[in-house]
Amino acid sequence: MARQRDKFGRDPGLQARMLLTMFLLGALYVVFIAVLLAAGAGIGIMVIAIGGLSLAQLFLSDKLAMRAMGAKIVTPEQAPGLHAMIERLCIQADLPKPKIAVADNPMPNAFAMGRSQKNAVVCATTGIMNILEPHELEGVMAHELTHVKNRDVLVMTMASFFASVAAMITQFGFFFGGGFGGNDDNDGPGFAVVLLVSFAVYVISFFLMLALSRYREFGADRGSAIITGRPSALSSALMKLSGAMQRVPDQDLRQVSGMNAFFIIPTSVKKSAATLFATHPPMEARIARLQEYERQLQGGAIAA
Amino acid sequence: MGLFDSILGRTKLKQPARDRLFAMSTAYITLETGMGLKHRNAAGIVFQSLPTTDFESIVKETDELLRSAAADTGTKVETSKDAYEYQWVILRDSDFEDLVVALNVVSSNLETAGYGDRILCAVFAFEDGGKPIYFIYNFKRGAYYPFVPTGAKDQDVEHALRLKAQLGGELPMEEDLARWFPLWEIPL
Numbered sequence: 342m343a344r345q346r347d348k349f350g351r352d353p354g355l356q357a358r359m360l361l362t363m364f365l366l367g368a369l370y371v372v373f374i375a376v377l378l379a380a381g382a383g384i385g386i387m388v389i390a391i392g393g394l395s396l397a398q399l400f401l402s403d404k405l406a407m408r409a410m411g412a413k414i415v416t417p418e419q420a421p422g423l424h425a426m427i428e429r430l431c432i433q434a435d436l437p438k439p440k441i442a443v444a445d446n447p448m449p450n451a452f453a454m455g456r457s458q459k460n461a462v463v464c465a466t467t468g469i470m471n472i473l474e475p476h477e478l479e480g481v482m483a484h485e486l487t488h489v490k491n492r493d494v495l496v497m498t499m500a501s502f503f504a505s506v507a508a509m510i511t512q513f514g515f516f517f518g519g520g521f522g523g524n525d526d527n528d529g530p531g532f533a534v535v536l537l538v539s540f541a542v543y544v545i546s547f548f549l550m551l552a553l554s555r556y557r558e559f560g561a562d563r564g565s566a567i568i569t570g571r572p573s574a575l576s577s578a579l580m581k582l583s584g585a586m587q588r589v590p591d592q593d594l595r596q597v598s599g600m601n602a603f604f605i606i607p608t609s610v611k612k613s614a615a616t617l618f619a620t621h622p623p624m625e626a627r628i629a630r631l632q633e634y635e636r637q638l639q640g641g642a643i644a645a
Numbered sequence: 646m647g648l649f650d651s652i653l654g655r656t657k658l659k660q661p662a663r664d665r666l667f668a669m670s671t672a673y674i675t676l677e678t679g680m681g682l683k684h685r686n687a688a689g690i691v692f693q694s695l696p697t698t699d700f701e702s703i704v705k706e707t708d709e710l711l712r713s714a715a716a717d718t719g720t721k722v723e724t725s726k727d728a729y730e731y732q733w734v735i736l737r738d739s740d741f742e743d744l745v746v747a748l749n750v751v752s753s754n755l756e757t758a759g760y761g762d763r764i765l766c767a768v769f770a771f772e773d774g775g776k777p778i779y780f781i782y783n784f785k786r787g788a789y790y791p792f793v794p795t796g797a798k799d800q801d802v803e804h805a806l807r808l809k810a811q812l813g814g815e816l817p818m819e820e821d822l823a824r825w826f827p828l829w830e831i832p833l
Contacts, residue, residue: 359653421798421829428826429729432765433693435659435785437823459823476730491654560654567656570695570763639697 359556363500366549370503373542376535391506399498403454403462410452412444412464419443423470423482427463430483434568436490439463449473449582453485454494461489473578480565480575481582487564493557500553504546510539555622562627563634572634579631583624658762662787663752665817669769669780669789670745672815676771680811682778685770687737687833688744690751693763694732700760704732707754711736711747718743725832731765735833744769752784770833778808779831780816788819792827800827 406412417424420443431438439453439461449469455461463485470478488494566572621627650657676682694700704724711722711734721737736747748767755761767782779792791808793801805825809818819825 363652417798417827425827425829426729428828429731429765431824432783432785432826433658433763434656437821438826487654487656490656491651493654496652557654560656564654564656567658570693638695639699 359553359560362549362553362556366500366546366553369542369545369549373503373507373538376538388506391502391509395498395502395505399456399495402494402498403456403460406452406454407442407444407462407464410444410464410466411446412442414440414462415443422475423465426475426479427482427486430479430486430568434483434486434490434564436461436486439486439489443467443470451481451485453488455489456495456498457492458489463489469582472581476569476571476574477578477581480569480571480578483565483568484561484575487561487568488557490564491557491560493561496557497550497554500550501546504543504550507539507542507546510535511543551620554620558621559627559630562631566631566634566638570638572631572638576628576631576635579624579627659785661752661756661761661764661784663749663756663784665787666749666752666767666782666784667745668816669782670742672812673741673769675812675815676780680808682771682773684741685772685777685833686739686744687735687770688748688768689733689735689770689831689833690748690767691727691731691733691765691828692755692760693765694726694730695760695763700763703755703758703760707751708734710754711750714747714750718747720744720747722747727830727832733832737833766828768828768831768833770831778804779828781826781828783819783824783826786819786824787817789816790819790825792825794827794829794831798829 407414415423420441423443424441427441428438437459439455440463442462442464444464444466446466447468448466449472451463451465451469453461453463463482465478465482469481473481562575565575569575673684677684694704708722708724711720714720715722718740719738720743723735723737725733725735727733734751736744738744738747752761752764752767755764764784766784769780769782771778771780777794779794780789781792782789791805791812793804793808795801812818
């Protein structure tokens with residue numbers, strides 16, 4: 342029986358793909374750094390500036406996200422059920438208690454923010470709390486807590502650091518032409534090369550980061566299944582939410598589309614959007630994985 | 646779960662630290678004689694109830710084991726599910742040692758069956774002049790913390806902090822106050 346239980350929630354393929362994506366991102370950045378170093382002066386300041394911006398993003402993203410969603414921190418008195426549910430999940434996941442926020446918004450969604458496990462905020466909209474049954478909400482909250490446990494905000498901010506550098510160089514290049522840096526007569530490659538490489542780095546890292554984001558989502562689904570022991574509750578929540586998302590009018594959705602990467606369900610669910618561009622894996626793939634975890638979980642009984 | 650696990654998004658649940666549960670079997674004497682608390686002859690253990698037939702049979706087996714042992718010790722066994730669908734095993738016995746032993750039976754039985762990671766807490770019920778005082782043992786952390794509810798959703802944190810200071814060395818205490826999770830509606 343214990344042997345059977347060990348298999349529950351194991352997914353080496355997911356880890357391998359996540360590792361490969363991170364490796365490719367890393368390799369890309371190493372090449373990029375080499376080119377930047379070869380190009381010489383002016384770049385250092387820019388890297389420091391972007392570093393500052395990344396840090397600001399890391400420290401302010403939770404507050405910005407909360408403001409964008411109109412979310413407010415709630416006390417245990419204001420939302421006793423939500424607090425009690427998350428407290429129990431925190432004991433189970435061995436996490437310190439995050440701040441808990443509620444957004445008065447009919448759009449059903451939830452997100453987790455914060456640079457570390459001790460500075461995390463978990464937010465749910467009133468919409469999601471109305472639509473989902475307690476078990477389904479528990480699955481969603483466990484998904485968000487797994488984002489906290491896996492330090493996903495930190496991972497994605499670090500992963501996007503060089504992408505931001507590349508994007509900025511590309512923009513500067515378009516605005517100021519070849520005049521930037523003004524060191525065309527030194528030994529390193531010319532600015533045109535840096536511009537070209539920056540553009541390529543930006544494009545490739547953009548897709549790699551989307552892929553990484555999708556793997557992090559699978560990771561969070563898996564964490565939710567492990568923490569709650571009820572993979573099917575999250576499946577049911579995802580199905581309910583995807584149905585509800587399509588019914589919500591477009592205008593509401595666009596207001597919040599900038600935060601897609603951190604939502605449990607992205608707000609634009611147009612089927613035509615290529616999977617390559619999605620921050621979240623397709624619903625069918627997520628549910629298929631969850632069904633596999635449920636099968637592993639129930640497997641103990643069949644073998645016994 | 647190390648940093649490498651979290652970077653790879655690999656969630657792992659902690660196995661229960663059962664050994665330090667026994668610290669209560671001596672600390673309760675200090676609680677009773679030194680601090681004037683009275684134990685309520687009751688303790689409980691709470692765990693997630695998995696909706697699988699294997700898990701249900703393990704829970705049933707544990708229950709039977711407890712009841713057969715109770716024939717000798719006189720421990721009363723109750724099971725219930727709370728509002729959040731977590732499973733409680735409530736034990737009542739005037740002999741405090743028997744309570745600790747019975748709690749250990751439940752946790753070790755679940756752990757042997759491979760479900761140790763589903764155990765949340767053990768709770769010991771005391772009172773101070775009629776006011777309920779609980780000592781909660783977090784199995785994931787291997788540490789105790791006091792919980793003093795004063796109403797449906799209110800608690801006396803000051804009193805809890807005082808208890809921690811008074812007990813200091815006697816019990817392994819949870820140092821991170823962010824992990825002093827209240828458990829509302831404890832069924833004992």
